[in-house]
Amino acid sequence: MDRTDPLDQSVASLGGIGKQTASKLEKLGIRTCQDLIFHLPHRYEDRTRIQAIGALKPGVTALIKGKIELTDTLLRGRKSLICRIGDGTGFINLRFFHFSAAQLTQLSPGTCISCFAEVRHGYAGLEMIHPDYKILSNPKQSVTEDTLRPVYPLTEGLSQSLLRKAIKQALNLHLKNLTDWLPESLLQRFNYPTLIEAINFLHAPSEQTTAETLLQNDNPARKRLAFEELLSHHLSLRVVREQAREQLAPPFSIDETTRRHFLKSLPFQLTGAQQRVITEIEADCSRQQPMLRLVQGDVGSGKTVVSAYAALLALAAGYQVAVMAPTELLAEQHFRNFSAWFERFQTQIIFLTGQIKGNTRKTTLETLEDGSAGIVIGTHALFQESVTFKKLGLIVIDEQHRFGVHQRMALRDKGRNAGIRPHQLVMTATPIPRTLAMLQYSDLDISIIDELPPGRKPIVTSVIPSERREEVIARIGHWVAHKRQAYWVCTLIEESEALQCEAAEKTAELLTQVLPDIRIGLVHGRMKAADKDAVMQDFKSHRIDLLVATTVIEVGVDVPNAGLMIIENPERLGLSQLHQLRGRVGRGKDDSYCLLLYQSPLSDTARHRLGILRDTNDGFMIAEKDLELRGPGEVMGTRQTGQMQFKIADLDRDTDLLDNIPTIAESLLHHSPDAVQPLIKRWLGETVNYAEV
């Protein structure tokens, strides 16, 4: 940290902020004076004018002034204190559910008072509940404030007035030190205020400004800061990318015989798209800089074999490979695939998840450390501290969207060995629309597998009300009689895994009763890994006809003979997630079907969403529609997982800003390189240093 910058001074350097307050501020992510300055109000209170009681409407928040006409304590229902206030234009009641004896005396009839609160409908006309009030010495006493009062996001134990004072101090002392890193020409082009104007305007709005103007989406001060924040996030990824170019990675090359040997041992021929992506990967890995590449391909497009080819390049050059999957189920499947594809290549492939403990874990770790294992496949357990590699040359991360950008950066550290960085390949089936990709993947080059293996037929999707459940069950009977397999996916309230598992158990029981001749298996997230694995194995080798599952099977599960999927309550899931789930079928040459069994009545929006899924199998188009319907915030998972947290920007409100960011970032990197790290530090809290990650 640059200790000479006054903006970096700790909040504790300000008057009235002791250790305790500093640690509370830290909970809000505020450590330095700069952080305080960038802690902006989330709303404003208008105490600039007194409103006539007679003109008040429910829902408005108002400042009023009047005389107490009557005070009473009510014992009916919840005990409360009521004061009736009049100002000559009308009356309003104040209601206190808890109050002290002193308050009762203080709020006696005849007293002049001013109150600030939201106006609501009460039992007897309009009322204010627990208003912020002041007893006045005379009716003429002034109670209005000159400007709007900012209200800041708080944390427990911190008061508005304390935060307001601290911010005021920080502004007085340090606002002048704030450098505006956005070039003048840019401010002019977008009609943005300068940084100091924007910050001042939001913390201390001018007398003419209204709260509505301040909170409006197109308020130039807010927009400018949102722009700067999004730009900084994008820049942090670009910097990682530039810095990566300066690192050393092992160049891989492969001889023609090994290549042919591998390709021949596959049970299929690569598609044109797979070949193209493989060539891109090979070109990346032949350089002395680390590859940072994202492979995007629709469900079932055959990404795994592409990553296996990358692994072959590393092995041929004498390096180890780590393949990380988001779930155990998927890790096991990759393990089986890799084991089959590399069968003829005397390479030890090992499996590592959090479930593997004790001695087995110890020996597994040893094989990585002494270099006897060539490939390790597992879950995020791979990146725990205890895991060390002898010579890691390639990291493959599957289903990237489940890991955050910063996690990904931390992972790159694993292979650092004598100054060498591993190459990195990221695979995702979730197409991220271009505008959003730049906030998540700008550190990566992108390859797209835009072709499915030959002979795949589109999945026929139907939208069916749950009243026709029996018909659907009968259809499973016929299906299984034709030696095909099926999935029944139970989705319940997403947040509760326990409830989901319970629902799946019940469904499996019921289906067993009505379909006694069918072999039914159950798999859910709460089962032990070994049990889950056994069921999946049975399903793969067709000892189970119908697999009842929760959404644990969402990613990657690959059983080509399973061509029928029933998804219960599809209306509760996002379009992209449904597309992923549905992608478990249609993986062979035969016809495949997906039945979306919804609970009636279906809202118009839900009907529209399910209709999209019925009408198209194109993952890219579905992702675009999903974005349109749910908004970028939801699609990027910011709300659920907090993966991307912004101080000011809101992806749903600020999408319009995204288009310009890459070119502006480019120009800043070239013309004002000094601006880059300070901007990143201002908005992300830390500078980015790939070399030290």
Ligand SMILES: Nc1ncnc2c1ncn2[C@@H]1O[C@H](COP(=O)(O)OP(=O)(O)OP(=O)(O)O)[C@@H](O)[C@H]1O
């Ligand atoms: N070129 C090909 N020709 C025929 N089959 C292929 C080809 N490439 C892959 N496959 C097979 O297609 C199926 C899907 O491949 P894979 O599991 O790699 O898809 P994926 O892109 O990872 O999909 P998902 O995102 O659903 O996990 C597998 O059974 C795989 O063996």
